[in-house]
Amino acid sequence: MAHFARRLLLALSLILNVSLAAGPRARDLGVPFDGAPGLLNAITDVASVEVGQTTLIRGTGRLVVGEGPVRTGVTAIFPRGKANAAPVFAGWFSLNGNGEMTGTAWIDEAGVLDGPIALTNTHSVGVVRDTIIQWQVKKGRAGGQVWWSLPVVAETWDGWLNDINGFHVKPEHVFVALDAAKPGPVEEGSVGGGTGMVCHEFKAGIGTASRVTGAGYTVGVLVQANYGLRGQLRIAGVPVGQEILQGTVRTDEAGSILVIIATDAPLLPHQLKRLARRPSLALGRMGSVSGDGSGDLFLAFSTANTVPVGQKKPGTVQLLATDDVSPLFAAVVQATEEAIVNALVAGETMTGRDDHVIIGLPHDRLRAVLKKYGRLSETR
Numbered sequence: 001m002a003h004f005a006r007r008l009l010l011a012l013s014l015i016l017n018v019s020l021a022a023g024p025r026a027r028d029l030g031v032p033f034d035g036a037p038g039l040l041n042a043i044t045d046v047a048s049v050e051v052g053q054t055t056l057i058r059g060t061g062r063l064v065v066g067e068g069p070v071r072t073g074v075t076a077i078f079p080r081g082k083a084n085a086a087p088v089f090a091g092w093f094s095l096n097g098n099g100e101m102t103g104t105a106w107i108d109e110a111g112v113l114d115g116p117i118a119l120t121n122t123h124s125v126g127v128v129r130d131t132i133i134q135w136q137v138k139k140g141r142a143g144g145q146v147w148w149s150l151p152v153v154a155e156t157w158d159g160w161l162n163d164i165n166g167f168h169v170k171p172e173h174v175f176v177a178l179d180a181a182k183p184g185p186v187e188e189g190s191v192g193g194g195t196g197m198v199c200h201e202f203k204a205g206i207g208t209a210s211r212v213t214g215a216g217y218t219v220g221v222l223v224q225a226n227y228g229l230r231g232q233l234r235i236a237g238v239p240v241g242q243e244i245l246q247g248t249v250r251t252d253e254a255g256s257i258l259v260i261i262a263t264d265a266p267l268l269p270h271q272l273k274r275l276a277r278r279p280s281l282a283l284g285r286m287g288s289v290s291g292d293g294s295g296d297l298f299l300a301f302s303t304a305n306t307v308p309v310g311q312k313k314p315g316t317v318q319l320l321a322t323d324d325v326s327p328l329f330a331a332v333v334q335a336t337e338e339a340i341v342n343a344l345v346a347g348e349t350m351t352g353r354d355d356h357v358i359i360g361l362p363h364d365r366l367r368a369v370l371k372k373y374g375r376l377s378e379t380r
Contacts, residue, residue: 025188026341029363030370032236032377033341035334038210042186043077043220045210046262048303050078051222052181053192053206054173063163063353071162071352072169074128074177075119075192075206077222077260079301082181085136087114087309089317090301091273095280099256099295100125103152111269112309113301115151116178119193119206119224119258121162122155124169129153131174154297156226156256158196160249161352186222189346196352197226198255199343200233200241200287201248202361203350207343211331215324217265219331221279225343227255227294232287235341235366236375241287243369247359253291257283259336261300265328266318268305275300278329282336300332 025041027033038045053075059068079088090113092104102125107113115136120128132151158164177192186208190196194205210220230248233241259279267275276298283290290296308315320328348360370376 023346024363026338026345029345029367030377031341032375033334033338035211035331038212038218038220040185041210042208043210043222043260043262044183044186046218046220046264046303048080048084049220049262050081050181050183051186052076052177052179053187054177054180055191055195056168056173057195060351061355065163066166068163068166068168069353070166070168071196071350072121072124072158072164073192073195074169074174075194075224076177076181077117078181079113079262079303082116082178085115087112087307088301088303089267089269089272089305089307090299091269091276092297092299093273093276095283095296095298096290096294098293099155099297101152101154101297101299102129103150106150112307113152115149117260117299118151118153118174118177120153120155120169121158121164121193121196123164123167125153125155127167127169127171128174131171132178134171135175135178152299154258156197156224156258156295158226160196160198160356161350161358162196163353188342190348190350194224194343197224198358199225199340199347200228201230201250201358202344203347203358204343205347207339207341207346209335209338209342211335213327213331215327217263217328219328219335220262221332221335221339222260223336223339223343224258225340227257227296228286228288229253232289234285234287236370238370238373238375240366240369244362244365247357249356249358253289254293256295259298261298261332263300263302263328264304265302266304266320267302268317268319271320271325272300272302274325275328275332278332279336281333282340285337286340
């Protein structure tokens with residue numbers, strides 16, 4: 001009954017938030033994917049996960065540092081919702097470390113994630129991190145006091161389109177993203193932390209997807225995609241990037257990707273670290289080589305267990321058997337791949353600082369290329 005009620009609530013949420021998902025997603029265009037998605041095909045298919053975003057777009061023309069143009073923002077993810085401060089077990093992994101994800105030393109040490117996760121641009125990590133602590137203090141989380149906090153804030157570089165040295169993300173923008181967090185559909189493309197991001201030289205940004213395993217566990221993924229060269233891009237095994245060559249802007253591998261993985265499977269930190277390694281395989285499917293300049297950072301958390309904190313006696317947790325984890329690995333790879341393609345499909349042509357133009361992935365051309373290689377799905 002509880003499972004049915006949750007699906008009903010999610011269905012109502014989907015209807016009420018249909019405007020957020022007004023544009024087509026990858027499946028709507030006939031891109032074939034493996035695995036069974038959840039109801040929303042989003043990270044919020046994992047019960048209690050909430051997402052909030054602030055998008056900053058203003059100004060055109062020549063770059064004037066401190067004035068714009070501005071193409072940036074913040075994406076916030078709450079593992080247990082913004083009303084619940086209880087920590088979760090977590091693990092993280094760096095495929096290539098030319099990037100930043102704060103708070104990971106404590107995750108390595110304790111296996112615990114406390115508070116929200118935020119994604120933004122490279123030069124706004126500090127203000128976002130400090131503002132999360134301010135928000136926690138203001139909200140009176142953790143029993144009314146926040147004695148210490150090590151927030152997780154991660155970044156990718158949006159300086160090709162955004163006045164990144166203008167420091168346009170302010171504390172009030174972070175507060176808006178945190179306060180706006182909610183369950184339901186997640187807006188994709190040039191929104192939140194993904195506003196100024198570029199993936200395989202197409203406009204991209206935020207993307208999300210989910211999978212439900214045969215055992216009934218849900219895995220949800222959210223990406224901030226900002227990596228890769230055009231010629232590397234493969235979608236559904238097809239060399240799409242070699243078929244759609246207009247609008248390229250780079251000659252060298254550059255950029256980064258952040259992947260946040262949520263699951264309701266009862267996993268402990270060492271198992272979550274194993275999950276956090278699996279987006280690497282999805283990136284390989286997409287054609288990435290994770291170049292020297294790439295910050296490819298992945299974090300996984302589980303909402304299943306109550307983390308024993310502050311109690312004087314041993315706590316009890318559940319643990320999925322090691323030989324039962326492989327379906328979750330597959331789910332992470334499948335959902336990450338689809339989340340990246342969703343980010344690409346949602347990205348629309350954007351003109352940024354100094355009139356730099358990044359084109360959106362043309363949907364008609366994508367369908368034509370998939371059809372040419374016999375990969376266009378007719379069951380949309």
